[in-house]
Amino acid sequence: MYSLSQSVRVKGAAGEPLPNPFKGLTRMEAEFRRGELSVVAAAGGTGKSVLAVNLAVQSNVPCLYFSADSTAATQLSRATAIITGDDSKVIKRKLHDGDFAEYAPALARRWWIRFNFEARPTPATLELLLECFREVFGIYPHLVVLDNLSNVDAGAADSAESYTFGLEGLCDYLAEMARETHAHVMAMHHVVGEYSDGLKPIPQSGLRGKISRVPSLILTMHKEVDGMSGRTLNVSVVKNREGREDSSGETYAALDFNQSNIRIRDADHAF
Numbered sequence: 070m071y072s073l074s075q076s077v078r079v080k081g082a083a084g085e086p087l088p089n090p091f092k093g094l095t096r097m098e099a100e101f102r103r104g105e106l107s108v109v110a111a112a113g114g115t116g117k118s119v120l121a122v123n124l125a126v127q128s129n130v131p132c133l134y135f136s137a138d139s140t141a142a143t144q145l146s147r148a149t150a151i152i153t154g155d156d157s158k159v160i161k162r163k164l165h166d167g168d169f170a171e172y173a174p175a176l177a178r179r180w181w182i183r184f185n186f187e188a189r190p191t192p193a194t195l196e197l198l199l200e201c202f203r204e205v206f207g208i209y210p211h212l213v214v215l216d217n218l219s220n221v222d223a224g225a226a227d228s229a230e231s232y233t234f235g236l237e238g239l240c241d242y243l244a245e246m247a248r249e250t251h252a253h254v255m256a257m258h259h260v261v262g263e264y265s266d267g268l269k270p271i272p273q274s275g276l277r278g279k280i281s282r283v284p285s286l287i288l289t290m291h292k293e294v295d296g297m298s299g300r301t302l303n304v305s306v307v308k309n310r311e312g313r314e315d316s317s318g319e320t321y322a323a324l325d326f327n328q329s330n331i332r333i334r335d336a337d338h339a340f
Contacts, residue, residue, distance in 0.1 A: 087212060087253055090127035093322030093335045094304060098312025099286060101128075101253045103211060105310075106244040106283060108218070110258040110276045111290035112267035116302045116326060116333075117257040119147065120290065121214045123333045124255070126151045130211040131181045133202050135195065137220035138257070141186050149176060150331045157331050181206060189222040192242060199250060209250040215243065218256040219277075240283035260289070267292050270318035273307040285310045289318050300326045301336055 086100035094100075101107060101124065111117045118139055125132045126148055136144050142164060150157035152175050163169050185198055195215075203209050215221065223239050240256070247254040259277045271289035273281050281287055287308035293301040302325075305318040323336035 087124075087130055088128045090123065091304070091322065091324060091333070091335060093324065094288075094306070097306050097320070097322055099288065099306045099309055099322075100311065101212070101255065102285070102311065103253050104247050104251050105285040106240065106247050106254045106256065107286035107288065108240070108256050108258050108276070108280065108284045109288045109290065110260050110271065112260055112265045115267040115290050115292050116300075117290060118144075118216055119326065119331060120302065120304070120324075120333060121216055121255060121257060122147050123151060123331070125182055125212060125214060126179060128212065129179065131202075131206060131208060132183070132212040132214065133198060133210040133252075134182065134184045134214040134216070135190055135198075136184055136186050136214075136216050137188050137190060138217045141184070144184060144186075147331045148179070148182075150329075152176065152179065154330045154332070156329045158329075181210075183210075189220060191222045192239075195221075195246070199246070210252050213246070213250075213252045213254045215254065215256040218258045218280075236278040236280050237283065240280050244283050244285075256284075264291075270303070270305055270321065271307075272318040273316040275318070281308055284308065291318075291321075300328060302326050302333065 085103045089095050089100060109117050109120060125134055142161060146157045146161040146164060149160045149172050183202060187194060199209060221239060223235050243254050243256060260271055260275045261277050264271045264275045268291060270291055273287060289305045289307050291303050301323050303321040303323055305321040306314050307316050307318050308314055324333045325336045326333050
């Protein structure tokens with residue numbers, strides 16, 4: 070039990086925002102704070118994983134990334150493209166051809182970003198690798214990415230009700246993990262069928278499993294495609310305990326997605 074004055078000394082890193090490369094989100098008061106859980110929800114193929122790996126690489130903080138939804142080759146090609154600016158398809162071809170040595174120095178500079186590629190990690194796996202990270206580096210990661218939430222093997226769900234309860238319980242577990250480790254835990258998640266084309270703003274009610282009670286921050290994403298190679302990712306802040314929100318999803322920050330080097334940057338316009 071602590072007084073208000075004592076709480077100043079025991080707060081640790083909780084509430085500290087990570088370096089945010091997306092200034093449009095910062096202007097909307099959406100920050101990725103240590104000690105808190107966020108959820109990023111979108112239709113498949115919209116760019117959830119791309120947003121997460123850009124945050125991991127561009128923020129350049131100690132990171133543990135559970136990539137259950139993407140292979141090692143895919144994530145390595147994306148991360149290398151973001152770091153170097155080279156075309157991700159060329160990078161992947163060089164990776165498969167065994168001609169990848171030129172990228173080693175650039176990747177070595179991101180030495181404290183670590184990946185796990187199990188397709189169905191369990192909570193025990195998450196805990197074990199968090200402790201391994203601390204053993205190796207002497208600290209817990211500042212950012213933990215779970216891609217995707219539904220890939221975590223938290224036990225069988227034999228009905229829609231048990232599925233929802235299981236997801237909500239998993240979010241409670243991840244929120245506790247964030248509090249205990251002072252990491253920002255970011256979980257990728259899917260949306261209901263009405264928004265499965267990824268082309269329109271997604272409200273808070275569009276999350277699959279209705280898990281919005283637990284996270285401190287919920288972002289939803291939809292895309293604009295220009296018919297050629299251009300793509301804009303629109304990120305809506307539908308829940309935010311620390312700032313502005315619009316649960317309808319109609320207010321969003323616009324991010325330009327370069328599909329060649331996988332880099333995301335702020336667009337010149339936002340709504």
